[in-house]
Amino acid sequence: MSALDAAREEADAATRPPPTRPEQAPRRWRALFSRARILTALTTLALFAAWWLATRYALVNPLFLPSPKAVWDAFMRTATEGYQGSLLHQHLIASLYRVLAGYVLACLVGIPLGIVMGLSRDVKAVFDPLIEFYRPLPPLALYTLIVMWLGIGDASKVALLFLAALPPLTISSMQAAASVDARYVKAAKSLGAGPSQLFRHVFLPACLPGICTGMRISLGFTYTVLVAAEIVAATAGLGWMIWDASKFLLGDIVIMGLFVLAITGMALDSLIRLAERALTPWRFR
Amino acid sequence: MSLFRRTASLLLAAACMLGLPAGAIAQQKPEAITIGYLNLVNAQLVTKALGLHEKAGIPIKWVKFGSGGDMNRAVAANQVDFGGVGNPPFTIGATRALPYKGIFVLNMLGPVESLAVRSDKNIKSLKDLAGKTAAAPFGSTTHYLLIAALREAGVNPTDVKLIDLSPSDAVAAWLRKDIDAAWIWEPNLDKIVKNGGEIFLTSGEMAKRGYPTWDVGVVMNDFAAKYPDQVVAYVKAECESIDYWLKHPKETVEIIAKELSLPADDAERMMKGTTMVPCSEQLSANYLGTPGKIGKFADTVLATATFLKEQGRLPSVMDRAGYAAYIDPSYLQKALAK
Numbered sequence: 001m002s003a004l005d006a007a008r009e010e011a012d013a014a015t016r017p018p019p020t021r022p023e024q025a026p027r028r029w030r031a032l033f034s035r036a037r038i039l040t041a042l043t044t045l046a047l048f049a050a051w052w053l054a055t056r057y058a059l060v061n062p063l064f065l066p067s068p069k070a071v072w073d074a075f076m077r078t079a080t081e082g083y084q085g086s087l088l089h090q091h092l093i094a095s096l097y098r099v100l101a102g103y104v105l106a107c108l109v110g111i112p113l114g115i116v117m118g119l120s121r122d123v124k125a126v127f128d129p130l131i132e133f134y135r136p137l138p139p140l141a142l143y144t145l146i147v148m149w150l151g152i153g154d155a156s157k158v159a160l161l162f163l164a165a166l167p168p169l170t171i172s173s174m175q176a177a178a179s180v181d182a183r184y185v186k187a188a189k190s191l192g193a194g195p196s197q198l199f200r201h202v203f204l205p206a207c208l209p210g211i212c213t214g215m216r217i218s219l220g221f222t223y224t225v226l227v228a229a230e231i232v233a234a235t236a237g238l239g240w241m242i243w244d245a246s247k248f249l250l251g252d253i254v255i256m257g258l259f260v261l262a263i264t265g266m267a268l269d270s271l272i273r274l275a276e277r278a279l280t281p282w283r284f285r
Numbered sequence: 286m287s288l289f290r291r292t293a294s295l296l297l298a299a300a301c302m303l304g305l306p307a308g309a310i311a312q313q314k315p316e317a318i319t320i321g322y323l324n325l326v327n328a329q330l331v332t333k334a335l336g337l338h339e340k341a342g343i344p345i346k347w348v349k350f351g352s353g354g355d356m357n358r359a360v361a362a363n364q365v366d367f368g369g370v371g372n373p374p375f376t377i378g379a380t381r382a383l384p385y386k387g388i389f390v391l392n393m394l395g396p397v398e399s400l401a402v403r404s405d406k407n408i409k410s411l412k413d414l415a416g417k418t419a420a421a422p423f424g425s426t427t428h429y430l431l432i433a434a435l436r437e438a439g440v441n442p443t444d445v446k447l448i449d450l451s452p453s454d455a456v457a458a459w460l461r462k463d464i465d466a467a468w469i470w471e472p473n474l475d476k477i478v479k480n481g482g483e484i485f486l487t488s489g490e491m492a493k494r495g496y497p498t499w500d501v502g503v504v505m506n507d508f509a510a511k512y513p514d515q516v517v518a519y520v521k522a523e524c525e526s527i528d529y530w531l532k533h534p535k536e537t538v539e540i541i542a543k544e545l546s547l548p549a550d551d552a553e554r555m556m557k558g559t560t561m562v563p564c565s566e567q568l569s570a571n572y573l574g575t576p577g578k579i580g581k582f583a584d585t586v587l588a589t590a591t592f593l594k595e596q597g598r599l600p601s602v603m604d605r606a607g608y609a610a611y612i613d614p615s616y617l618q619k620a621l622a623k
Contacts (some may be wrong), residue, residue: 063361063381084597085443148457152448152464233420233448233458244449247354247424248598249361249381 032208036131066252071259076254083112083253084244086236092260095226098154100266101160103222110166111211124174135167139225143232147264152233164225165218172214174281176207209283212276216269223265289417306492310331311387313514317344321356324349325470326555327392327500328526329369330544331537333593335529337522344438347562351451353500354424366508367519371426371500372582376589379452379611380599384506386613387582390562391500397558398427398470398498400434401482406465408485411438414445420458423449424598426498427468429589430491435496470557472545489558499583502526513616521620524564531561564621570615575618577608586611 012273048068055067062070078088086094117124134142143160150156182204188202230239238261245253277284311610320338322329332338338345346367350356356421357364362382370389371376378385401497402408411434416468421428428449435442452473458464459477466485467477476482488498502523511514530537534556542552574580586608593599 061382063383144454144457147454148461151461152450152454152458226429231464232454233450235448240449245425248356248377248593249357249383250598250600 044122063249063251066255067091070252071255074250074256075259078241078253078256083241084235086241088260091236091238091241092264094234095230095238095261096264097221098157098229099226101154102158103165103219105158105162106165106169106218106222107215109162110169111173112265114170114211114214115162115177115207117170118174118177118179118207119203127170131167131170132283134163139164139228140231143228145231156232157229157234160229161222161225167209168218169214170235172210172217173207176210176214179210180206205280205282208280209276212272212280216276218274219268219272220265223261223268226261244277304591310322314514315343315366315508315512315515317346318367318515318519319346319348319365321348321350321359321368322412323353323369323500324351324545326472326545326552326559327369327528328395328523328540329391329502331526331529331540332523334540334544335413335526336526338519340522341515341518351453352422352425354422357383360503360505363505363507366505368503369500370503372498372585372589373424373426373429373593375501375503375611376593376608377424377599378503378587379586379608380590380593380601380603385503386506386509386611386614387501387573388504388516388613389502389564390567390582391502391523393492393560393562394498394500395492395558396484396487397474397561398430398468398488398554399484399558400427400431400466400468400475400486401440401474401477402466402485404481404483406541408466410493411440411486413436414466415440416444416446417465418446418448418463420450420455420464421468422451426488426500427446429469429592430496430498432486433493433496433592434486456523471558472547472551475547475551475555487558489560491517496588499503499582499585501582501612502542509613511617516616517619519565520616524617524620527561527564530556531563554582567617568621571618573612573614576613576615579612579614582612583609 042052045212051065052068055062055065068073075088076081080087082088083091104244113127117127121149131279139160142163143156146156146159146163150159184202184206185198188198193201226237226243230237231243234240240258242254242257245251293460308348322333324358346382348359350359350368353370354377354609356365356368356370357374359377360368368385369387371394375387400419401478402414406413408414408417414435419431432442433445435445450464450467452469455467455469455501456476459467459482460480467482468486469477492498502520504516504519524612534553538549538553538556541547541556544547545552547555562572568575568580570578570580572580583605587605590599590602591607594602
């Protein structure tokens with residue numbers, strides 16, 4: 001299933017009225033030890049155990065899979081002494097700046113654009129071919145061109161991340177706006193709502209769940225392009241660190257970098273989910 | 286009955302699959318050979334164009350790599366049978382115990398790799414590079430030479446803004462004036478020279494100062510253990526094309542020009558920048574040496590390793606014997622004897 005389908009499906013699911021749930025508050029503490037959580041914890045533990053055993057008994061070449069301890073040591077070393085002139089948090093900040101700059105720009109452009117495209121067939125007809133044209137292009141293929149246009153500095157990296165973030169945002173916002181229940185609009189109009197009231201009280205709340213889903217998908221997308229964006233002429237950044245270390249076959253640094261990327265990615269995702277809860281509280285009641 | 290038949294045929298198929306490697310060993314012939322080659326001017330392009338490896342009747346898969354670092358990654362992933370790498374990637378591979386051996390000299394690097402600087406920046410010495418931006422593909426021969434040259438000239442490499450660009454990206458950055466210098470190899474070097482660059486220092490000059498750089502042909506250990514005769518045949522074909530390069534320069538120019546889509550003049554100039562070592566000389570102490578008495582290549586590798594360790598790019602360094610164990614001239618010896 002393509003990301004587009006996923007976005008559409010999730011957007012559709014999100015705009016459906018949420019099923020009414022029984023009051024759950026008293027059981028909340030139990031959720032901590034729910035079946036699902038225990039299973040999740042078991043998976044994580046099993047993976048780590050398998051990793052540890054595989055390296056402990058030298059089942060794989062340590063070049064391909066360094067031991068958990070080696071990865072931990074690489075983490076401590078990079079955090080305190082740095083990798084190629086930058087400490088770990090400096091790599092992290094360099095990457096986060098690029099990802100967030102590209103992503104926030106894409107949100108600022110993509111969400112309003114998507115909503116307008118969802119509401120107006122004409123606007124959609126104008127922008128749809130553009131987005132559909134570059135969406136399937138692999139970022140690395142685009143990148144050489146972007147480097148020629150924007151240079152080897154941060155501008156080209158942010159531009160690549162922006163281009164990666166834009167389609168999922170636009171498409172999900174468009175879907176969300178297009179699938180607002182006409183009955184809501186009619187009801188609001190019959191009660192005398194003007195255009196601005198209609199937008200604020202009907203369209204926006206109805207679109208928000210779909211937009212939030214799009215924002216989560218888009219952030220994941222942007223993250224996957226990070227390494228590609230930092231291959232060219234970066235001297236700091238998590239993606240660059242992983243790329244450079246892989247050239248020198250430093251597997252421990254590579255895996256450590258992947259962990260840091262994954263954890264920050266999950267942290268950013270949970271931030272968006274928190275925002276989602278704050279913005280669309282009726283879905284989580 | 287049908288279930289029994291199906292089970293039986295499955296078992297038979299499984300037995301056949303298990304039997305395959307054994308049969309292959311008996312025949313001493315692999316089903317196909319994957320050759321990783323570098324996108325630069327050397328005799329491997331001749332071998333490829335003349336189809337010398339294909340003559341044995343085994344299907345050959347040619348895979349092009351942008352740099353030795355990429356090749357190392359492919360080797361680590363066991364994606365090629367034969368490859369070619371410069372001395373720094375080879376050093377990295379050996380230190381990190383990649384399962385390959387250097388078996389013949391692809392070429393010695395002369396002006397085919399050079400440091401080009403922007404003509405209008407008035408760069409008279411390496412000291413003038415301080416504060417400027419210089420590009421090289423990290424982990425390659427040129428990255429090694431760039432830092433070595435800066436240090437020899439008494440310039441702290443951290444005073445120069447060194448950035449990691451593949452040769453093709455370096456050209457793009459050069460055209461945009463994002464960089465002032467680049468140490469890369471042909472055919473991309475030429476594009477820089479033609480767009481406001483001048484050659485400042487060549488890899489050949491660095492060789493004279495005691496920093497020889499070379500590309501070595503490598504074979505994966507597993508492949509060599511299974512098909513030693515194929516390895517000898519491979520080296521023999523490569524030697525043939527080195528001889529062809531030396532004896533038929535005009536035809537070779539045509540081949541290189543065609544393989545790299547270049548005008549013949551450019552191809553000829555680039556060919557002059559790279560030194561082919563006839564296979565008979567490769568066994569001398571200046572190059573590979575002989576089994577048990579590995580030549581100067583081991584010293585280059587050791588020097589490169591020491592350098593990379595200082596750069597924080599290698600966790601440890603082996604002794605000379607450790608690196609010598611990664612050079613195996615025995616296949617070349619057999620190829621020459623036959």
